[in-house]
Amino acid sequence: MGVEFPQKDAEDIVSQLLGGGEENEIIQSITKEKALIHIRLEKRKSHLVTIVDFGSSDDAKQLDIKDLARELKKKLAAGGTIRDSWIEIQGDHRQKIRRMLIDMGFKEENILVDEEVKEV
Numbered sequence: 001m002g003v004e005f006p007q008k009d010a011e012d013i014v015s016q017l018l019g020g021g022e023e024n025e026i027i028q029s030i031t032k033e034k035a036l037i038h039i040r041l042e043k044r045k046s047h048l049v050t051i052v053d054f055g056s057s058d059d060a061k062q063l064d065i066k067d068l069a070r071e072l073k074k075k076l077a078a079g080g081t082i083r084d085s086w087i088e089i090q091g092d093h094r095q096k097i098r099r100m101l102i103d104m105g106f107k108e109e110n111i112l113v114d115e116e117v118k119e120v
Helices: 010-018 023-034 057-063 065-076 094-103
Strands: 037-044 047-053 080-083 086-090 111-119
Touching: 023 057, 037 094, 047 094, 057 065, 065 080, 065 086, 065 094, 094 111
Parallel strands: 037 111
Antiparallel strands: 037 047, 047 086, 080 086
């Protein structure tokens, strides 16, 4: 005879433990620890675009990539947009974005930078 636990995910458990106050911060912190990020460069016509791909749209939602994109664009003084689970930044900013993400709390070993330029 074992103890059975109801089916709960990490969000439910964190919310229950904290009472909802710091829930988003902790969920973002957990997501930053596990997020696998691919940074690549695409050439579109004669323009370069840096793509920061979070892979999973669930991770992107939990990280609130709208705020993340806004902060990256501001610090890089570059334009950009959000598509599904990735951020597009105008120009080649692969290494700068990698350093910025590490400073924001993402794990260095989970940030993969593609050195090749993909022509689209």
